[in-house]
Amino acid sequence: MPPDRLDALVKHPFHRETIERLIGFIRDLRECRTPEDYVAFQQDLLHATLTANAARAERSRVIKRLRRRQKLPADAPELVIGDPHQLDDWRLEQDVLERVGRQLRSIGDAMAWQAFHYDRRHIIALRRNESPGPMTLSKEGTVHEIQFANQQWSEHRQFAMLHDLTDCLRIGDVTVFSKPDHNNEQDILLYELKTNPNRREGPQLERTRMAAEALHEGGPLPGDENARLIDTGVPYATHLSALADAFAHAHRDGLKTMRVPGQRGLLTLDIPAAGNKWSPQEATRQFHAQYAALLRRTRLTGQHVRYSSGDSAARHYLTAPWGIYPLQPTQCAALIADVLVFSVTLSSDNFVEELHKTGLDARWLLPEGAEIEPTQHLLEINAHGRRLRVPAAEIQRLLLELTDLQTWAEGIDRLLEKTQDRCQPWPYFTEEHKVWA
Structure with missing residues (x-):
């Protein structure tokens, strides 16, 4: 990226505001101890992520119209910096929001590592898939996953971690952490959710099953029958x-x-x-x-x-x-x-x-x-x-x-x-x- 454009991107108000928000997220995450703490933290991260991704989608819609030499839509968002009739100014704001989305996903990754007690095995096993793309409410699956997570908390008081808030969890949709028992041990359950129970999704369910077996039974990692997690003991x-x-x-x-x-x-x-x-x-x-x-x-x-x-x-x-x-x-x-x-x-x-x-x-x-x-x-x-x-x-x-x-x-x-x-x-x-x- 040319230095002047990189400078404009880093100094953009969206980017500056996000840095302050990142500091708050990291401080809050380090204070998470109970399921209730994680549920509240995830809710704040979810709101920030959906807002940033929706704003990026709005800029993308405007860019497509300007490329076709059409007028600005009546409901176009307000351009924070620049001329709303200049395509490159909209592109800059879209680039800023792409970075903001990745930065928030990095916070989601930190949440995942901490929730898994910094056990790298879970990250290795659950990242072996393509990225699902930005998390938005326009996807039916996203709405269903959020509802499932809310239900796990309201009915069972269990933290259900949404994978699409992260970059490192790409297999399965949600991980549910059960309440710790008297020995401070807990079950960690991996879910692949279906919005339509009649629709078959064999490959996705198979990868979810393989990831679980790789973690708990020493089975092969998803995508490679010869790949195994090996404990060095060091x-x-x-x-x-x-x-x-x-x-x-x-x-x-x-x-x-x-x-x-x-x-x-x-x-x-x-x-x-x-x-x-x-x-x-x-x-x-x-x-x-x-x-x-x-x-x-x-x-x-x-x-x-x-x-x-x-x-x-x-x-x-x-x-x-x-x-x-x-x-x-x-x-x-x-x-x-x-x-x-x-x-x-x-x-x-x-x-x-x-x-x-x-x-x-x-x-x-x-x-x-x-x-x-x-x-x-x-x-x-x-x-x-x-x-x-x-x-x-x-x-x-x-x-x-x-x-x-x-x-x-x-x-x-x-x-x-x-x-x-x-x-x-x-x-x-x-x-x-x-x-x-």
Whole structure:
């Protein structure tokens, strides 16, 4: 996106208002303890989501008419900034509302992670489907799901989480959390709802059944008969405390770079602070100069593998949502809205050396300069007579979560030791709640 358009988008009143709302949502979510808390939180998020998506649909309707060189409809919404007869001004507002919708979905993802007690297995199993698109009341299924959730609360006092408020829950329509028993254990029930009980939806129901069996019985994950969830048995560990420290310095200085264990370079940017300190041209120069200096200090050799947080709300395939990161609510909201940005870089050579310390034989499959898709395999690891190919999404996750590389390598070693032939393993670590909660 051209810098001037990006600047207009980020400074748009809709976007500024949403940042404040995101802070409130994150604070409220962290206070949720009871089913009643979650029901009230979800109701507020639902209202905000439906309002944003309806506003975006209204702009889309106007854009279609202007493209056909027709007059503005009599009931056209009020354009907040610009000339209502200019197509590009309507497009800008539509782009803003698309971002707002994703940012609210990122809050929904944080709600899902917290409701599932930060157990990544549920996210891996229930994300294996296409996105259902924006949540609107024009869809009959949406109305039915909302009614079902309301009924679960009014009749059974149970929290029913609406999947369409999230990006990470794409299988099933609703998850119902039963009341905890005297041992503080609860049933978690996955529902695929039908508006017409006579209509058959075999594939959707089959994927829902497979997701439930993968979670509770060790069955295959939806979409791949060889894919299984594998418990590494290794407690999860990260270096996210370094991210909090870096953001604190960036808030004062605009930019902060530092080395992170595992031969990684971390760069953080506080856009408002940088804008107050430098002109746009000088900020760009500072960014490139300090990033180059970071690479020299970290002594990264081989190819540089780099991932950034920018424009990633409700886009990441595996990475935890910004709303649950161990940061202040204002920082989490700023990450969602791209007011704070960070990137993590490692070298292909150093990463392989880290894996060798755990006895893993690894080699990169990364063609230099190639376009990378999240599902593309970037790394091949051999150990215990097994071979594992690691997708780009997993490399992105361990960089953006600043995962401790020795923890990850130990988990992969355990995984290959216990995985059967032909199994495509999806690893998860224990005690993740200690990182995110």
